[in-house]
Amino acid sequence: MATMTIAKAINEGLRASLANNPKTLLMGEDIGELGGVYRVTDGLKRDFGALRVVDSPLAESGIIGTAIGLALRGYRPICEIQFDGFVFPGFNQITTQLAKLRTRSDGMLTAPVVIRIPYGGGIGSVEHHSESPEALFAHTAGLRIITPSNAQDAYWMIQQAVTCEDPVIVFEPKRRYWLKGEVDTAAPTTDPFSAQVLRRGTDATVVAYGPLVPVALAAAAAAEEDGRSIEVIDLRSISPIDFDTVTESVTRTGRLVVAHEAPTFGGIGGEIAARISERAFLSLEAPVIRVGGFHMPYPVARVEEQYLPDIDRILEALDRAFAY
């Protein structure tokens, strides 16, 4: 067991991927000498060379489109998008090409491209540097979307994404890059497309993912002081969603709060609420309650604390669930 930050765990995971398969390569802006703006690829160019860690031209469509071509030729490209808000010039390639290649070829071709996107707020930055666009991608069939919330998952999920035969987008919770945790480099975590129960409870379930997992855990701890036993699930995979794990939990607890940073309208929380209402309607003591961002572009840094779901917002949602 080693203790490392999430950023370091991803770095080590990428290192392992590069070492395990000579056909893997990293592509992105400033990922070579600089090691990426978050230094996640630090030292990899030094150790694997410029052919394996490619400082690409500044062009997101170019990065993803050429990665598709490389994948068609048998390579395993791992693309870094510098910030969440800058993925949109590449949106076309991701949604109309990458996601559809398999269907278009009736299953003959796969494009195992990995796209890493640092996402979410809480870093006090300027416009386009703090967004949570995961629902825009989750709506597109053909993509897989995962988001680690701790170092152990960060180390393994990136490697699992690279060996997956489908395209995978890895949303990395950038404000948690420096969160430390234990990593067992000998034993992989479970299936990256499954949810994990992080904390057992009997009275309500809180589902969160990525940057909000620590918030959900803290809210559960606070609720315990009030005598409420809260189960916390780390969703880990946004597409597909492990509804079995969530359903199983809700049939025991009877209440569900879903928390994410992205705006609630049209978001992942709504999808979970609808599915769980269908699957566990008779077990529910209260409607599924969503906690998330508001229907506005990500606000300026000075007020983002009011925008981002925090412990109190989750506790308030639980209060509402318990009021039924």
Add this chain to the structure above:
Amino acid sequence: MNGNRLPTAEFEVEEVVRATHSAEADGRQEPGIDMLQVLAADGTMAAGLSAQVAGRPVDFSPYLSSSDPDHLRSLYRDMFLIRRFDQESTALQRQGQLALWVPLTGQEAAQIGSGRALEPQDYAFPTYREHGVALTRGVELAEILRLFRGVTNGGWDPRERNFHLYTLVLAAQSLHAVGYAMGMQRDQLADPFLPPAASIAYFGDGASSEGDIHESMVFAASFDAPVVFFCQNNQWAISVPSTVQTRVPLAQRAEGYGFPGIRVDGNDVVAVEAVTRWALEHARSGKGPVLIEAYTYRMSAHTTADDPTKYRLSHDEQEWQPRDPLVRLEAHLRSTGMADDAFFEDLGAEARTMATGLRQAVLSMTAPDLASRFAAVYAEPHPLIQEELRFFEQYEAGFADEGKHA
């Protein structure tokens, strides 16, 4: 080398058309540049082909096949068959057997010439009109019609033919071609005994305005990717003339990216083949990308859903008619005695047989059931797909019980 200037249009028809064409009056008409040609519209063939490319003299003569009668006849055969294919497909669309058809008439030389320049190890990324290139890659023509029949979004195994599936989002495939070429380059580094290979990206004058073309050229230049960009400038992007897409001849853009650009007479199959052979060799030998602009004309509508009488001057069509790529090669074959009546009659019979076969193939194409489409979304098991497939099958089975639903 023969210099050809752009045609100048004379305007007499409706306001709308005049407005579209007023680009020239604004001074937006691109200036003429030299265009490589060996086979003139009257069927005469120049002895050699050379030009200044990126400031250096290039002799394309070693790539010319003009003295090989068998080869010239086979080029003609390909162009003839693909035009017949085009006519048959148009008819099938008119009869409601195809959802849409994208005709290529007028562009046979650009496609057959460039396609025949490819080696088996090269890989072509078409847009949606490259039926002629498909023919040269050995794709079964009926397979192309599966897309337009609406039974698949693909139609053939791209790896078997080194001919990628059609792409309907303009210019998206140009980046795939560059990435694929970067992969070829890496493969070559890992195994120098592999036969050198290049990819070729097809796109139109309209698509040249898309950002992906710009990005693909930047990537190709930055990494010296072995890729040839092949732009078929057929003058029109549906109803919008190429003057709205560019103020300079498209071939000239290459210079700004730092690699050679060449304009070739896209109705001259021999010149197109020679120039493309040269460009592919340039790319394969590690010298980086090349842009070829094949200057041609879309004789037919953009697609069967289009109405060119709304925007196009019949004058233009008349002007291009005599430059027909088939007519000029036929004239050459006949005047040199390389082909006689019997050759053309046999070819006509072969084309008729092909058309009959195509028609039968199309009519026998059946739709897949929706249930099978669930299987091709993901490579690995996916719970949502499994759940929705189960639902769909049960739902359909319910109708079967009632005996209502087929």
